[in-house]
Amino acid sequence: MEKERIVSMIGKVRKEVPLVHNITNYVTVNDCANAVLAIGASPIMADDMKETTDITSISKALVVNIGTLNERTISSMIASGKKANELNIPVIFDPVGAGASAFRNQTTKKILENVKVNIIRANLSEMSFIAGLNVSTKGVDVSKEDERNDVVSVAKNVAKMYNCVAAVTGKTDIVSDGEHIAKLSNGTELLSKVTGTGCMTSALTGSFAGVVSKYGEYDYFDAACAGISAMSIAGELAYKKTIESGTGSFHVSIIDFLSKMDEEMMSENINIEII
Amino acid sequence: MEKERIVSMIGKVRKEVPLVHNITNYVTVNDCANAVLAIGASPIMADDMKETTDITSISKALVVNIGTLNERTISSMIASGKKANELNIPVIFDPVGAGASAFRNQTTKKILENVKVNIIRANLSEMSFIAGLNVSTKGVDVSKEDERNDVVSVAKNVAKMYNCVAAVTGKTDIVSDGEHIAKLSNGTELLSKVTGTGCMTSALTGSFAGVVSKYGEYDYFDAACAGISAMSIAGELAYKKTIESGTGSFHVSIIDFLSKMDEEMMSENINIEII
Amino acid sequence: MEKERIVSMIGKVRKEVPLVHNITNYVTVNDCANAVLAIGASPIMADDMKETTDITSISKALVVNIGTLNERTISSMIASGKKANELNIPVIFDPVGAGASAFRNQTTKKILENVKVNIIRANLSEMSFIAGLNVSTKGVDVSKEDERNDVVSVAKNVAKMYNCVAAVTGKTDIVSDGEHIAKLSNGTELLSKVTGTGCMTSALTGSFAGVVSKYGEYDYFDAACAGISAMSIAGELAYKKTIESGTGSFHVSIIDFLSKMDEEMMSENINIEII
Numbered sequence: 001m002e003k004e005r006i007v008s009m010i011g012k013v014r015k016e017v018p019l020v021h022n023i024t025n026y027v028t029v030n031d032c033a034n035a036v037l038a039i040g041a042s043p044i045m046a047d048d049m050k051e052t053t054d055i056t057s058i059s060k061a062l063v064v065n066i067g068t069l070n071e072r073t074i075s076s077m078i079a080s081g082k083k084a085n086e087l088n089i090p091v092i093f094d095p096v097g098a099g100a101s102a103f104r105n106q107t108t109k110k111i112l113e114n115v116k117v118n119i120i121r122a123n124l125s126e127m128s129f130i131a132g133l134n135v136s137t138k139g140v141d142v143s144k145e146d147e148r149n150d151v152v153s154v155a156k157n158v159a160k161m162y163n164c165v166a167a168v169t170g171k172t173d174i175v176s177d178g179e180h181i182a183k184l185s186n187g188t189e190l191l192s193k194v195t196g197t198g199c200m201t202s203a204l205t206g207s208f209a210g211v212v213s214k215y216g217e218y219d220y221f222d223a224a225c226a227g228i229s230a231m232s233i234a235g236e237l238a239y240k241k242t243i244e245s246g247t248g249s250f251h252v253s254i255i256d257f258l259s260k261m262d263e264e265m266m267s268e269n270i271n272i273e274i275i
Numbered sequence: 276m277e278k279e280r281i282v283s284m285i286g287k288v289r290k291e292v293p294l295v296h297n298i299t300n301y302v303t304v305n306d307c308a309n310a311v312l313a314i315g316a317s318p319i320m321a322d323d324m325k326e327t328t329d330i331t332s333i334s335k336a337l338v339v340n341i342g343t344l345n346e347r348t349i350s351s352m353i354a355s356g357k358k359a360n361e362l363n364i365p366v367i368f369d370p371v372g373a374g375a376s377a378f379r380n381q382t383t384k385k386i387l388e389n390v391k392v393n394i395i396r397a398n399l400s401e402m403s404f405i406a407g408l409n410v411s412t413k414g415v416d417v418s419k420e421d422e423r424n425d426v427v428s429v430a431k432n433v434a435k436m437y438n439c440v441a442a443v444t445g446k447t448d449i450v451s452d453g454e455h456i457a458k459l460s461n462g463t464e465l466l467s468k469v470t471g472t473g474c475m476t477s478a479l480t481g482s483f484a485g486v487v488s489k490y491g492e493y494d495y496f497d498a499a500c501a502g503i504s505a506m507s508i509a510g511e512l513a514y515k516k517t518i519e520s521g522t523g524s525f526h527v528s529i530i531d532f533l534s535k536m537d538e539e540m541m542s543e544n545i546n547i548e549i550i
Numbered sequence: 551m552e553k554e555r556i557v558s559m560i561g562k563v564r565k566e567v568p569l570v571h572n573i574t575n576y577v578t579v580n581d582c583a584n585a586v587l588a589i590g591a592s593p594i595m596a597d598d599m600k601e602t603t604d605i606t607s608i609s610k611a612l613v614v615n616i617g618t619l620n621e622r623t624i625s626s627m628i629a630s631g632k633k634a635n636e637l638n639i640p641v642i643f644d645p646v647g648a649g650a651s652a653f654r655n656q657t658t659k660k661i662l663e664n665v666k667v668n669i670i671r672a673n674l675s676e677m678s679f680i681a682g683l684n685v686s687t688k689g690v691d692v693s694k695e696d697e698r699n700d701v702v703s704v705a706k707n708v709a710k711m712y713n714c715v716a717a718v719t720g721k722t723d724i725v726s727d728g729e730h731i732a733k734l735s736n737g738t739e740l741l742s743k744v745t746g747t748g749c750m751t752s753a754l755t756g757s758f759a760g761v762v763s764k765y766g767e768y769d770y771f772d773a774a775c776a777g778i779s780a781m782s783i784a785g786e787l788a789y790k791k792t793i794e795s796g797t798g799s800f801h802v803s804i805i806d807f808l809s810k811m812d813e814e815m816m817s818e819n820i821n822i823e824i825i
Contacts, residue, residue: 026301026576027583027595033302033470038522043470044372045302048345051378058375070598070622072345097594100608103601193809195583195593246806247588256521259468301576308577308745313797318745319647320577323620326653333650347620531796534743 002182002222002274007266009208009218009226014040014262018060018210022203023047023077025067025096028196031255032065032203038258039230041207052076053083060210062089063203064115066107067096074107081115090209090220093117094202099129112162118220119165119209120158121202121227124151127168131157152181167224169201175228177221184225185271186232188239194251201231204258225272233269234258277457277497277549282541284483284493284501289315289537293335293485297478298322298352300342300371303471306530307340307478313533314505316482327351328358335485337364338478339390341382342371349382356390365484365495368392369477374404387437393495394440394484395433396477396502399426402443406432427456442499444476450503452496459500460546461507463514469526476506479533500547508544509533552732552772552824557816559758559768559776564590564812568610568760572753573597573627575617575646578746581805582615582753588808589780591757602626603633610760612639613753614665616657617646624657631665640759640770643667644752649679662712668770669759670708671717671752671777674701680716681707702731717774719751725778727771734775735821736782738789744801751781754808775822783819784808 019042024032029045036043046055056062062084064077084091093115098108108130111117120130131154151174158166159178167175173184191197205227212218231254238253257265294317299307304320311318321330331337337359339352359366368390373383383405386392395405406429426449433441434453442450448459466472480502487493506529513528532540569592574582579595586593596605606612612634614627634641643665648658658680661667670680681704701724708716709728717725723734741747755777762768781804788803807815 025595027579029302030305030470030580034522034526037468037470044375045300045343046372046376047343048378050346051344051376054376054378068595068597069601071600072347072622097596100594101596101601101604103598103604193587195580195587246803246809247584248802248805248809251584251805252523252527252802253521255523255526259522304577305580305745309797309801312743312745319650320575320618321647321651322618323653325621326619326651329651329653347622527798527802528796530798530801534796534798 003270003272005217006222006225006229007263007270009211009222010261010266011263012211012215013207016211016214017042018207019044019058020061020063020203020206020210021046021056021059021080022063023052023073023080024063024065024199027067028199031196032199034255035200035258036203036207038255039204039207039261041210047073047076049076049079052080056080056083056089057087059089061092061206063092063094063206064111065094065096065199065202066104067199069104069107077111078114081111085116088213090118090212091115092119092121092202092206092209094121094199095126095130098126105129117162117164119167119205119224121167121169121205121224123198124154124168124170127154127158127166156181165220165224167228169198169228173228175221175224180221181275182225183273184228184232186229186236186269188235190239190247190250191235193247197231201228204230229266229270229272230258230261233266234261236269278545278547280492281497281500281504282538282545284486284497285536285541286538287486287490288482291486291489292317293482294319294333295336295338295478295481295485296321296331296334296355297338297340298327298348298355299338299340299474302342303474306471307474309530310475310533311478311482313530314479314482314536316485322348322351324351324354327355331355331358331364332362334364336367336481338367338369338481339386340369340371340474340477341379342474344379344382352386353389356386360391363488365393365487366390367394367396367477367481367484369396369474370401370405373401380404392437392439394442394480394499396442396444396480396499398473399429399443399445402429402433402441431456440495440499442503444473444503448503450496450499455496456550457500458548459503459507461504461511461544463510465514465522465525466510468522472506476503479505504541504545504547505533505536508541509536511544553820553822555767556772556775557813557820559761559772560811560816561813562761562765563757566761566764567592568757569594569608570611570613570753570756570760571596571606571609571630572613573602573623573630574613574615574749577617578749581746582749584805585750585808586753586757588805589754589757589811591760597623597626599626599629602630606630606633606639607637609639611642611756613642613644613756614661615644615646615749615752616654617749619654619657627661628664631661635666638763640668640762641665642669642671642752642756642759644671644749645676645680648676655679667712667714669715669717669755669774671719671755671774673748674704674718674720677704677708677716677718706731715770715774717778719748719778723778725771725774730771731825732775733823734778734782736779736786736819738785740789740797740800741785743797747781751778754780779816779820779822780808780811783816784811786819
């Protein structure tokens with residue numbers, strides 16, 4: 001039931017082609033744009049204060065990613081976030097590396113204080129930081145499963161704290177709106193060997209969130225599940241296809257499968273349990 | 276006749292290896308550099324005021340692209356543009372997203388007021404904005420064919436207004452120097468599903484423009500036709516090769532075919548009509 | 551003997567997964583991150599003054615690359631370099647385009663004056679500039695073998711001047727610690743047709759340097775030889791595999807082979823002579 005609803009979102013994205021405004025990092029920005037295009041949405045990257053709210057205003061979703069944080073763009077992130085809130089445009093937040101430096105911690109807090117975010121997509125270290133737990137982060141791309149912190153309770157707590165959907169990606173991905181829990185079990189460990197797979201997941205989630213308001217039947221919980229599933233399924237299929245080649249080919253193949261993704265491919269492969 | 280002249284430029288680029296200075300966006304910059312290398316030229320990316328005119332001075336062409344516009348680089352764009360004018364180095368302008376925000380509109384105007392550009396390469400929305408028509412742009416990567424604006428007259432008008440070559444890429448690409456019109460009918464719609472194919476077209480056009488001054492037989496009209504044709508033909512061939520795979524492989528294959536492009540490949544595939 | 555020691559480093563990198571802090575350019579940053587991941591290390595890109603020393607502090611190596619130099623990041627490069635010196639974290643310096651503009655020349659000098667670098671990885675033009683010789687650089691990606699400057703003596707001189715390891719990459723790569731000389735003869739000319747292969751070599755060298763302090767048996771000379779060999783061997787194997795396709799596939803295949811690289815692959819292919 002929920003599975004069918006989530007899977008059906010991809011048809012809506014391909015039909016509506018929502019414009020997705022990304023304020024993101026310079027490491028993975030090209031992959032994010034190509035992932036958004038591959039899934040059927042339309043990306044726009046703009047981060048200067050002189051235009052960022054104008055761009056947000058014409059978009060269907062805003063994705064804020066702090067991967068290569070710098071002072072110039074923080075004010076853009078907040079201004080665009082506020083504009084999105086004002087216009088009921090969904091805001092997806094990817095707190096890359098939260099826990100790794102005081103600057104990222106402060107910025108993460110500042111964004112959450114000033115902007116009502118609808119979906120937070122993070123690894124366990126980053127989400128644990130937001131939940132107020134002690135964390136040690138080893139780089140922005142590495143999410144060490146931390147046995148001390150129970151993933152489900154971290155996601156649920158953050159969802160309640162910020163009245164949002166919290167999506168923790170890892171070996172098993174956990175999505176919570178504070179009440180419901182989705183456990184998503186697609187993916188491959190190889191996804192951690194290509195930079196930007198987390199950022200792409202957030203950008204894809206933004207693409208799905210871009211059709212939420214138009215179709216009353218969906219909510220942000222669905223969008224997060226769809227974004228994560230699209231990435232994880234593409235990763236699984238790419239892994240099978242390129243296992244002999246290596247991570248360069250795997251990287252390319254992820255985009256290939258995202259561009260071929262349809263309701264049938266998602267439906268056949270999705271491994272989701274909703275509690 | 277013109278076809279042979281245009282096609283022959285690629286041999287000159289591979290022989291001369293012109294240095295092409297790009298002041299461009301951080302989304303597609305890697306692809307632009309690799310496209311320039313693939314076609315046989317040499318890319319240099321530099322945008323800081325402290326060196327931008329030095330870099331322009333040693334280059335054979337300057338490509339200015341406002342894809343991820345920010346205040347820091349606008350002054351570099353103008354300073355390098357003026358330096359290029361002073362030294363008779365061709366200037367190619369890609370007004371990415373003109374029409375999408377007041378900031379992009381103002382910057383586009385500012386560049387055109389301060390720099391004599393030799394070639395403008397844009398989609399129809401962007402070129403219509405420059406022509407002074409009303410436009411609604413939906414993102415920087417999406418060029419919606421606008422039935423209201425006749426492409427040929429837009430290109431011709433802009434060419435006359437700015438005494439330059441105006442190249443409007445779309446389903447059919449139109450190049451005009453204000454007098455002549457080239458209609459180029461290569462390409463595939465899939466090119467719009469990879470970010471940066473427009474930016475790469477501008478960077479390739481810069482590569483061809485880099486041999487214009489050396490070989491008196493060519494002009495900017497030829498360079499624009501050659502740049503667009505190289506990209507469109509590579510796109511067509513890549514499309515045929517990767518149709519089963521997806522847009523990740525398509526993206527890679529575009530660079531592959533650019534790197535294999537020679538007079539024979541261009542001559543066999545080019546679909547150009549000059550009026 | 552030395553060959554076995556150098557080759558064995560890759561096992562250590564894959565075991566230790568050193569965190570490698572890169573302050574680098576926006577052209578090739580994605581490739582650098584993916585190369586570091588492919589070889590088994592963990593990349594982190596951060597360049598804002600508000601966090602750069604925090605990130606350096608948790609890293610095992612710092613790679614400073616001036617590819618798209620701008621005023622904002624120079625102070626970060628120096629602050630992180632000083633922090634790395636303080637904490638005995640190895641510093642790898644890639645003076646991209648030194649010799650091409652006064653700004654790059656001044657910055658190169660400023661970094662070398664303020665930071666004790668352990669490895670300089672450069673092409674011959676750039677290293678000749680550091681050696682105080684007259685150079686003319688044609689772009690940042692092009693290393694013209696300059697017959698006037700003897701590569702070995704340039705490397706040796708720079709190594710002595712800065713009490714560091716100097717690695718000059720070109721047709722034959724030369725590494726010197728001021729006393730010993732390694733001549734590395736892997737690679738393919740096609741590596742110069744993909745942007746960022748030099749930057750990736752520096753990032754890989756950083757990955758190997760990240761295990762030097764832990765394993766007393768290695769030094770920076772070994773790390774530079776291992777970084778260069780990994781890249782050159784991946785390039786050779788990728789060239790053989792993709793010769794029919796073009797530089798897009800070659801680019802992808804380089805990452806593929808880096809991700810498959812192990813002691814056996816290195817040992818079978820490495821072509822090194824130490825004098």
